[in-house]
Amino acid sequence: MPAQVRRTPLADQAAELLLERIRAGEWELGQKLPGESTLGPQLGVGRSTLREAIRQLAGRGVLSSRQGAGVFVAALDAPEHWDDVLWKADITAVLEVRTALETEAAALAAQRRTPAQLRAIRSALETRRRTRSGIDEHVAADIDFHRSVVVAAGNPVLIEIFDSMTPRVRAAMVEMLRIRRDFGGDADHRAHADIVDAVAEKDGAAAAASARTHLDGLKEALA
Template sequence: MSLGPLRPSPLVEQAARHLREQITGGHWPVGTRLPGETTLARELGVGRSTVREALRVLAGAGLVRARQGAGVFVVATEPAEDWRARLRRASVADVYEIRMMIEVRAAELAARRRTGDDLAALDAALAARDAAFADGDDAAFVDADIALHRAAVRAARNPVLADLFDEFVPVLREGLLDLVGLIDARAADRSHGRAAHAGLVAAIRDRDPDGAGRVVAAELRRTLDYLERPDAWQGGPHDG
């Protein structure tokens, strides 16, 4: 079956799309060895370098894999879902379970590694959270709450942890805004979790890793319990 020549345009993208269509359409099932670069280049009407780049695109999508000395083989018929897309589909409860793992460890590390600048950032974030709650703007309060947790994660001085937390933020923000809309947070908790968040900052300031980890674990567990069993929970969650 001829693939047909391509029109002049971004050729790598076109070549990748044509090859992907052959794979997802079942023309080349899983386990199939693709034709060589020369054959594909001839059928697509492009150079071998274009084919090579298109195959790299397909490999990045998880559809093909090169085997040294054997060629390029189809390993999947559907593109692999990227991490951000997977997060967007995840439930807030699922994200919270992973968030607990990240933030408890980050709080412990922050208590050991924090600097004066980190403490200043935490104090400012706590004050901003208080002010946002007093203003009555739910979106601003959620953003301020997340900013405080981000400051604690950054105080761990591990850029990978910080980047991983930031990947969760869009899903967290959307889920928490929905959650705030379902409950009367001010009636449920007039202190808006202030004591727990101040306790986290204090534990980090006091270089108390166990205390910092316990505070975060308890605070996030409170919201996770609500997400898992909203009908059985009293008081309403108050954490972002």
């Protein structure tokens, strides 16, 4: 069936209209919004649609509903979507965030990893070492290795952040390696093996230091 034009839900339209009015300064930070009987007719929507619009903006941190008190302005604009932030940022900024995340993840992995997780990390390292014939395949193996360390850290938030950054990191790494045309050498493998050795020895400080050294090297290479 051919693609058809989709009508934007009324609640989405109402949420955008409310956000535009907040951005324009109609209400100050912390100010209470008018009641449903006033706001609904202003926007041309019913109460259920208005409530859904308010829920949307509350989920984005713009509005705050207080039981028995009403709806208040919690922020004067909606934060940009995380994916948009990542793709607009240059890769150096992304690598700096990755360094902060993976340094802590390596330290936690050294403290918390299970024997099964250590085997998974070693297996991912060996796969990465063997995968040198193609850039896309090598980058995929590299990301799998780093993710195995993050998983061993035992923190679901770290995993979620790492996964959300992966498409941006993958694209940047592929582009960088296509320019350099040199990847997967002995020194590069040793840098990753140092992380594994520290995790195996349960040396959190050494694991963090090895992760930082490796990622700082990537940033220098990009520069």
